[in-house]
Amino acid sequence: MSDDLPAEADRADGAPHPRETAHLFGQGDAEAAFLEAVAQDRLHHAWLLTGPKGVGKATLAWRLARFLLAEAPADAGFFGDAPPTPTSLDIPRDHPVARRIAALSEPGLLLIRRAWDSDRKKLKSQITVDEVRKLNEFFGLTATDGGRRIVIVDAADELNPSAANALLKVLEEPPKRAVLILVSHQPARLLPTIRSRCRTLRLGEVGPEDMARALSQAGVTPEDGLALSELAQGSVGEAIRLLSQDGPGLYATIVRLISGGPRMDRQALRAFAENVTVRGAEERQDLAVRLLNLALVRLARTGAGRPPLAEAAPGEIEAWRRLAPDAGRAQVWATLQQELSSRIAHGRAVNIDAQSLLTDAFLRIDEAARD
Known part of the structure; x- marks a missing residue:
């Protein structure tokens, strides 16, 4: 427009x-x-x-x-x-x-x-x-x-x-x-x-095949339609927004960082946090927070015996099974997801530095992976 x-x-x-x-x-x-x-x-x-x-x-x-x-x-x-x-x-x-x-x-x-x-x-x-x-x-x-x-x-x-x-x-x-x-x-x-x-x-969530048809009608052809469908959670509109902000790429980076726990790559974390919190990139920052929340939800569900039906990023399911091998670990991740979601929302509301908020969230994830 x-x-x-x-x-x-x-x-x-x-x-x-x-x-x-x-x-x-x-x-x-x-x-x-x-x-x-x-x-x-x-x-x-x-x-x-x-x-x-x-x-x-x-x-x-x-x-x-x-x-x-x-x-x-x-x-x-x-x-x-x-x-x-x-x-x-x-x-x-x-x-x-x-x-x-x-x-x-x-x-x-x-x-x-x-x-x-x-x-x-x-x-x-x-x-x-x-x-x-x-x-x-x-x-x-x-x-x-x-x-x-x-x-x-x-x-x-x-x-x-x-x-x-x-x-x-x-x-x-x-x-x-x-x-x-x-x-x-x-x-x-x-x-x-x-x-x-x-x-x-x-109206219910849109399945992968119908998602592909709807995206084609909108003139969009993703490289990995199944992964995009997983991230969009059955929403064609969300799929289009994800593609416009390189959502699949952001999610893949988030998975790599979390899967590095309990020895998360600090240099890669710093680069990621800087990339999504630059001035004027508020939409990308919002997306990164949503995808981090989604990653933790999928991680917790894996430990509870409900792993993703398909990977939304390379190596995702293997990483989640390692980090959440049982129901006890699933509860740890579910609790952390709720805590971080509230903490980030509050921090953004009172204008705490976005890069610090995001970095702290990943460091807490890394700490949880050690326990």
């Missing part, structure tokens, strides 16, 4: 926008449940799409929107006859509705997301009530074709209290032919009354 254009709050770095994504992989059950509701004329007025971040919730939201706007309602057939029962959410790219949605010019669709703060030149941290109030004007306009009105809220977790209450009022008294689609990464953060007024579709 050009630096001259405002960022889109609902777009992952390095990935196409979900509205530009034609196909959704690995979420056939969720799509089938929606199509069944349509076929049985039980289309709910509000749908809550939940699941881990990056598994395709936003892509599904846009697929639902295209489908609902392009397909005739069940009561719209000629002479009272119903249109054929749909079997797929796919809408051709050259369909007028698909083209208008891609250009954000479809009059029957309203997107609610975090707005761009033109004064601060960054995205707002929350969805404000002003964004939700756009619903009043949107629903106040009469659809020229008598068709549906679709609203996508991405992500509903980001609604501030006033915005959440304003949305709740719409959910309580939805306009005729309105369908609201809420994307939520953490549904527990939503008002219980919002959740109760929606039908939930939960």
Whole structure:
């Protein structure tokens, strides 16, 4: 994206926008449940799409929107006859509705997301009530074709209290032919009354084969797709972020350092800590912390009898089996993972030097390997 254009709050770095994504992989059950509701004329007025971040919730939201706007309602057939029962959410790219949605010019669709703060030149941290109030004007306009009105809220977790209450009022008294689609990464953060007024579709983690297909669609071809899938934990969005920051390379370095315990290579540790904590590389630093946490989780699970199904770095499983040969050692690593996670989070919150924090974490890991 050009630096001259405002960022889109609902777009992952390095990935196409979900509205530009034609196909959704690995979420056939969720799509089938929606199509069944349509076929049985039980289309709910509000749908809550939940699941881990990056598994395709936003892509599904846009697929639902295209489908609902392009397909005739069940009561719209000629002479009272119903249109054929749909079997797929796919809408051709050259369909007028698909083209208008891609250009954000479809009059029957309203997107609610975090707005761009033109004064601060960054995205707002929350969805404000002003964004939700756009619903009043949107629903106040009469659809020229008598068709549906679709609203996508991405992500509903980001609604501030006033915005959440304003949305709740719409959910309580939805306009005729309105369908609201809420994307939520953490549904527990939503008002219980919002959740109760929606039908939930939960999306699961994406398997390695579907992950490869989804990455190919996004124009990404990783060198080791299986390792990337392990690191991304079934999230296509996370896989794309990992690749943009050389996540597989960072994880391989973390594994080498930990596997060196109890005689960790201090020079290699110093070089790694310096590399990921340079000024202006906050995203890389965040990624390094997440991957360190993941490595310790995988190490602890190995000792508990649940080793990784596949290696995310060369020599990983062998190293974890050596460092965590039994349940007792698994508990040591699990406890250390929790302690280091809290320690690093607190240290960053009070602006302790990032390089010192990371170095100290690895030294504590090295010490634990001696015990």
